[in-house]
Amino acid sequence: MKKISTLSATQIRTRRGIFTLGVTTLVSGLVFVVLPKDPQNTSFGFLLGGEWELFRQWDVNSRTGAAIFVALSLACTMYGYFRFLKDKKSLAFTLLGGFSLLMAFLCWAGSGKFIPFTGIVAGGLVLAVPLIFGAMAGVICERSGVINIAIEGQLLAAAFAAGVVASLTKSTFWGLLVAPIAGALISVILATFAIKYQIDQVILGFVINVLVIGITGFFYKKLLIPYQETWNTGPILQPIKIPLLSKIPILGPILFHQTIIVYLMYAAVALTHYYLFKTRWGLRTRAVGEHPTAADSFGIKVNALRFRNVIIAGAVAGLGGAYFTVGAVGAFSKEMTAGKGFIALAALIFGRWSPSVQSRLHFSLDLLTIFKLFYQSSELESPVNSY
Amino acid sequence: MKRLSLKAFILPFLSFFLAIFIGGLLIAFSDPKVLKLRGDFLEMIRVGASTAWSAYVALFQGAIYDPNLAAKGGGQGFYPLSETLVVSGPLILAGLAVALAFRAGLFNIGAQGQFIFGAIGASYVGFTFDLPIVVHVIVAIAFGTFLGGLWGGIAGLLKAKTGAHEVIVTIMLNYVAANFILWLLKTNAFLREGRTDPIAPEVLSNSRLPRFFGEEFRVSAAILVALLVAWLVSVLLDRTTWGYQFKAVGANSTAAKTAGMSVPFVMTSVMIVCGAIAGLGGAVNVLGAEYALTTGIAGSFGFDAITVALLGRAKPLGVVFSAFLFAGLRVGGQMMQARTETPLDLILIVQALIILFIAAPALVKGIFRLKNVSASTGMAAKGWNG
Numbered sequence: 001m002k003k004i005s006t007l008s009a010t011q012i013r014t015r016r017g018i019f020t021l022g023v024t025t026l027v028s029g030l031v032f033v034v035l036p037k038d039p040q041n042t043s044f045g046f047l048l049g050g051e052w053e054l055f056r057q058w059d060v061n062s063r064t065g066a067a068i069f070v071a072l073s074l075a076c077t078m079y080g081y082f083r084f085l086k087d088k089k090s091l092a093f094t095l096l097g098g099f100s101l102l103m104a105f106l107c108w109a110g111s112g113k114f115i116p117f118t119g120i121v122a123g124g125l126v127l128a129v130p131l132i133f134g135a136m137a138g139v140i141c142e143r144s145g146v147i148n149i150a151i152e153g154q155l156l157a158a159a160f161a162a163g164v165v166a167s168l169t170k171s172t173f174w175g176l177l178v179a180p181i182a183g184a185l186i187s188v189i190l191a192t193f194a195i196k197y198q199i200d201q202v203i204l205g206f207v208i209n210v211l212v213i214g215i216t217g218f219f220y221k222k223l224l225i226p227y228q229e230t231w232n233t234g235p236i237l238q239p240i241k242i243p244l245l246s247k248i249p250i251l252g253p254i255l256f257h258q259t260i261i262v263y264l265m266y267a268a269v270a271l272t273h274y275y276l277f278k279t280r281w282g283l284r285t286r287a288v289g290e291h292p293t294a295a296d297s298f299g300i301k302v303n304a305l306r307f308r309n310v311i312i313a314g315a316v317a318g319l320g321g322a323y324f325t326v327g328a329v330g331a332f333s334k335e336m337t338a339g340k341g342f343i344a345l346a347a348l349i350f351g352r353w354s355p356s357v358q359s360r361l362h363f364s365l366d367l368l369t370i371f372k373l374f375y376q377s378s379e380l381e382s383p384v385n386s387y
Numbered sequence: 388m389k390r391l392s393l394k395a396f397i398l399p400f401l402s403f404f405l406a407i408f409i410g411g412l413l414i415a416f417s418d419p420k421v422l423k424l425r426g427d428f429l430e431m432i433r434v435g436a437s438t439a440w441s442a443y444v445a446l447f448q449g450a451i452y453d454p455n456l457a458a459k460g461g462g463q464g465f466y467p468l469s470e471t472l473v474v475s476g477p478l479i480l481a482g483l484a485v486a487l488a489f490r491a492g493l494f495n496i497g498a499q500g501q502f503i504f505g506a507i508g509a510s511y512v513g514f515t516f517d518l519p520i521v522v523h524v525i526v527a528i529a530f531g532t533f534l535g536g537l538w539g540g541i542a543g544l545l546k547a548k549t550g551a552h553e554v555i556v557t558i559m560l561n562y563v564a565a566n567f568i569l570w571l572l573k574t575n576a577f578l579r580e581g582r583t584d585p586i587a588p589e590v591l592s593n594s595r596l597p598r599f600f601g602e603e604f605r606v607s608a609a610i611l612v613a614l615l616v617a618w619l620v621s622v623l624l625d626r627t628t629w630g631y632q633f634k635a636v637g638a639n640s641t642a643a644k645t646a647g648m649s650v651p652f653v654m655t656s657v658m659i660v661c662g663a664i665a666g667l668g669g670a671v672n673v674l675g676a677e678y679a680l681t682t683g684i685a686g687s688f689g690f691d692a693i694t695v696a697l698l699g700r701a702k703p704l705g706v707v708f709s710a711f712l713f714a715g716l717r718v719g720g721q722m723m724q725a726r727t728e729t730p731l732d733l734i735l736i737v738q739a740l741i742i743l744f745i746a747a748p749a750l751v752k753g754i755f756r757l758k759n760v761s762a763s764t765g766m767a768a769k770g771w772n773g
Binding site: 149193197199200202203204206207208210211213214215217218219220221222223339342345346349 | 413417494496552554555558559562690693694697730731732733734735736737738739740742743746747749750
């Protein structure tokens with residue numbers, strides 16, 4: 001006999017989050033604080049250049065540092081649980097606790113090393129760009145009732161188009177302009193088959209991905225490799241400093257010394273949120289997604305609205321795809337999106353179909369990735385290899 | 388059981404024809420020779436058609452029978468056919484793993500990961516233990532199947548207990564499996580003596596599946612195992628209560644629940660069975676063809692399996708036929724790439740187009756002005772909350 005729970009789904013989720021954080025904190029305490037044998041100093045660098053100096057560097061013994069952050073995380077867990085018992089929101093504390101654990105990990109991993117903190121976080125933000133655009137595209141589609149597994153294909157097609165066009169015109173502007181169009185074209189296929197021919201959308205998305213991988217791979221080998229000079233040597237976007245804002249210590253260079261794609265990303269998150277929840281279009285979109293028959297009886301043209309929204313979503317994903325070529329390396333390479341579309345999809349569900357939660361979530365996912373990159377590049381003995 | 392009628396083949400055949408045609412256009416109009424003739428349109432079509440034709444001839448010769456090799460004698464001309472059958476075996480099994488999940492309303496993208504774990508299990512037993520003949524191969528296959536089933540079962544259990552969507556879970560488990568094998572092949576247990584690159588020792592001769600036509604032709608008992616399993620799956624689906632439950636949950640899980648079936652049990656068990664079948668695919672790939680575990684052991688089997696299951700309309704017999712077709716395309720594609728500089732990616736395009744056309748019968752019917760062609764896809768994967 002199952003015990004009847006009086007908690008709502010949200011409350012159960014919150015409780016699960018707090019418990020997970022608590023367990024992770026205890027494990028981290030063991031691994032980062034108790035077990036290490038020969039703790040050395042970890043130095044965090046906080047200066048990237050160009051901003052007003054707040055503090056340059058922070059040296060701390062790796063065990064002490066890890067202990068501080070584990071203790072902080074423990075405090076967050078307890079206070080979060082306290083707030084949960086009083087039926088208040090505790091998400092902020094869960095996130096803060098998670099962040100503290102990351103810092104504890106850094107103290108432990110960077111023992112005896114220098115860690116350019118602002119550089120890492122800025123890099124994490126840049127890596128998050130395609131994921132956030134992809135997830136925004138996913139939100140718009142899913143809120144209007146179309147499952148979009150083809151994000152990967154939209155990113156890849158846009159990366160290809162942006163790379164080739166930027167290379168042919170020698171201008172990042174045209175590359176950036178073409179990317180959303182390419183994404184939208186993939187969306188036209190998605191919308192036609194999903195809405196007009198009513199194919200199972202999960203299967204359809206999967207097939208579109210295969211199709212785009214095939215087409216871009218085909219032309220990559222047939223055109224981009226043999227005629228690399230003209231077809232695949234695109235220019236790269238340069239970072240733009242926003243006056244004053246980029247001078248803010250620590251946050252400035254992270255948020256306001258980036259390429260235009262990152263600024264577009266801020267806009268995309270804000271606009272998606274605003275349009276979905278504050279406008280008539282958003283209300284209709286959500287109605288069509290939640291209950292199409294009801295929306296139809298109110299005189300909303302369900303299929304037309306879905307068609308338009310899927311195409312808008314494709315354009316948004318396309319901007320994210322531009323990051324891979326004009327935003328990062330310039331040249332296109334085969335399957336260069338490497339499953340980012342699927343990770344965006346996973347985060348979309350993890351972020352509960354809401355634009356604002358997602359951007360925060362992505363950022364933390366990407367911090368993890370960049371920490372991993374840093375970890376690999378810093379010639380530390382990886383714990384995996386030593387067993 | 389419904390009798391197979393000619394009509395059931397019309398739609399797949401037309402879809403295949405259309406996809407090949409579009410592929411041919413791509414080959415023709417991306418060729419520099421053809422593009423140079425920009426002024427003369429008729430000449431352009433003629434040269435383009437001959438370019439596409441020679442690419443497809445190379446594809447056929449690389450997949451079935453190669454007269455150039457036949458000159459060497461000893462049936463060498465059929466070497467490509469043997470290779471096609473070698474790829475078909477694991478592909479049928481992986482395809483069945485996806486198809487069976489479709490019948491229960493689940494979309495199993497995780498065949499790749501399950502395949503990898505099957506290969507790991509079979510390889511480990513194959514080179515570690517020294518068992519008598521027959522016993523060894525059975526134990527190796529059984530262990531690979533077991534690991535595959537375990538890997539599939541994780542996704543099934545998560546879906547049944549927490550409602551986690553199987554598409555996301557299996558995609559993530561694929562990443563885990565792919566990285567796991569990277570790591571595993573660097574450990575001492577799996578490192579071949581005297582080698583530093585990630586390759587496991589070859590499995591011992593007792594654990595290998597017998598090859599029919601000498602060591603040169605790699606076609607082995609793997610293909611028979613695959614056909615046997617396809618038959619077993621069709622028996623499971625059509626003749627057993629358990630299989631009926633799979634189909635009932637796939638068709639309408641609420642109705643199945645009302646009828647007294649345990650939906651969580653069905654979801655978990657179907658994913659275990661699917662994982663086991665895909666794991667078996669990995670096992671026979673190691674024991675029959677490759678012998679040594681490498682990081683690329685699963686190739687693109689897990690993803691081709693999805694297209695195979697879709698083309699085969701999630702029916703065992705259909706899966707067998709479409710696996711033969713796609714195996715031929717894949718093996719012949721290598722030859723096409725080598726001889727005519729047509730990238731292998733063309734095969735991906737053709738595969739995707741075939742599925743698109745099959746999934747949208749209305750489109751193909753419209754193009755060919757057909758009426759009364761059977762159009763059921765036999766698949767029932769659901770949305771996020773289905």
